[in-house]
Amino acid sequence: MSALRLIARDLRLAWTGGGLWLPILFFLAVAILYPFAVGPDAKLLRATGGAMLWIAALLAALLPIERLIRPDWESGFLDQLAVRGWADEAVAALKIAAHWLSFGPPLLLATLVGAALFDLDGDMAGTLLGGLAIATPALAALSVTIAALTARAGGGAAGLMLLPLAIPVLIFGAGSLGPNSVGAMPLLAAVSLGLTVLAPFAAGAAMRALRD
Amino acid sequence: MEQRQAEPAPDAVVIDRLACLRGGRLVFERLDWRIARGTLGLLTGPNGAGKSTLLRIIAGLLRPAAGSIMVEGRVALADERRALDPLPTLRQGLRFWAAMDAQPATATDRVLESLGLAPLADVPVRMLSTGQTKRAVVARALQSGADIMLLDEPMNGLDKASAALMAAALAAQVRAGTTLVLASHIPIGIDPTTTLDMAI
Numbered sequence: 001m002s003a004l005r006l007i008a009r010d011l012r013l014a015w016t017g018g019g020l021w022l023p024i025l026f027f028l029a030v031a032i033l034y035p036f037a038v039g040p041d042a043k044l045l046r047a048t049g050g051a052m053l054w055i056a057a058l059l060a061a062l063l064p065i066e067r068l069i070r071p072d073w074e075s076g077f078l079d080q081l082a083v084r085g086w087a088d089e090a091v092a093a094l095k096i097a098a099h100w101l102s103f104g105p106p107l108l109l110a111t112l113v114g115a116a117l118f119d120l121d122g123d124m125a126g127t128l129l130g131g132l133a134i135a136t137p138a139l140a141a142l143s144v145t146i147a148a149l150t151a152r153a154g155g156g157a158a159g160l161m162l163l164p165l166a167i168p169v170l171i172f173g174a175g176s177l178g179p180n181s182v183g184a185m186p187l188l189a190a191v192s193l194g195l196t197v198l199a200p201f202a203a204g205a206a207m208r209a210l211r212d
Numbered sequence: 213m214e215q216r217q218a219e220p221a222p223d224a225v226v227i228d229r230l231a232c233l234r235g236g237r238l239v240f241e242r243l244d245w246r247i248a249r250g251t252l253g254l255l256t257g258p259n260g261a262g263k264s265t266l267l268r269i270i271a272g273l274l275r276p277a278a279g280s281i282m283v284e285g286r287v288a289l290a291d292e293r294r295a296l297d298p299l300p301t302l303r304q305g306l307r308f309w310a311a312m313d314a315q316p317a318t319a320t321d322r323v324l325e326s327l328g329l330a331p332l333a334d335v336p337v338r339m340l341s342t343g344q345t346k347r348a349v350v351a352r353a354l355q356s357g358a359d360i361m362l363l364d365e366p367m368n369g370l371d372k373a374s375a376a377l378m379a380a381a382l383a384a385q386v387r388a389g390t391t392l393v394l395a396s397h398i399p400i401g402i403d404p405t406t407t408l409d410m411a412i
Contacts, residue, residue: 002311005308013297075293079291080295083273084312211273
């Protein structure tokens, strides 16, 4: 019950802080701007649009990274949970769940719009949507972990830290859209599962280190 | 175990030859202190003496560099940070933590009343002044139902009337059987059972 209360609180904060709209607007802005950058070649857009949406999704997950851990550390919120006996790993896992709920489902809806903008066919749009549904928990897990690791130093380094860690997700995710993509989706699922399972431990350790 | 139950006031906190290092600096060493259950322990000393650090060690948030510490019971901590979200009202913020502590909503109402915060219950947390925020933070500890309450400078920023209310609320809490450990560099208006002076 207390766990649900924590998730609900994080969701409320995300939504009142623009967490619901910001990633979607960012995601759609990329989808709208991309054709201006590469030109109106429909074939090219169809061929590269899916991969572009993957990059946009990855960056959208990063957008709220500054408010994922740092405000709760600075305000003493994390300490209050620790005093009550909450394991840092459990708090990290709940924060990952809340972050995913705040940006994952809205992003999947926005993907439908992005797929329409790039005129992706039904199969590819389905693969893109399936891949993002599998990968967004991993993106949320990475974001929370990096937010915990960079809480003291500030978010400047966050983007640089996320990108290499997210490369496997991007390779298998965007790779699943290509013509020779057999096996990409199971590998994406494996990578996503691994990251999502390991992240609470890494983020929990980083949160513990913040107390010193 | 039986022998322990026979004791009239067993210790809630036992600190034995405790030492603390922060950032390579020795904050204190060879610290001994015992606080009996249901009594008031007062930590005094100048800024930087390590009062807040000792409270954090008792709360389990920091590890001592040497020595041992025994804490018997559930702990609540009210330090200098508010840990209340800025947008919700004071009542909502405190009720969130009351629910986290499995306390009824009436626990929040009671403590709002006793600390003179009832008129501010519907004010967003971000609008509270320094003294009001301090009372709100102490209110969270008082409503928690914890056995041991660690309060860091609970009188800071309080006007005369609020300080009197705070002193009365703290005294009532001790009478109710709670162990209070206070760090304060100014008079608190109630007599402590035991005092530890952390002079540098």
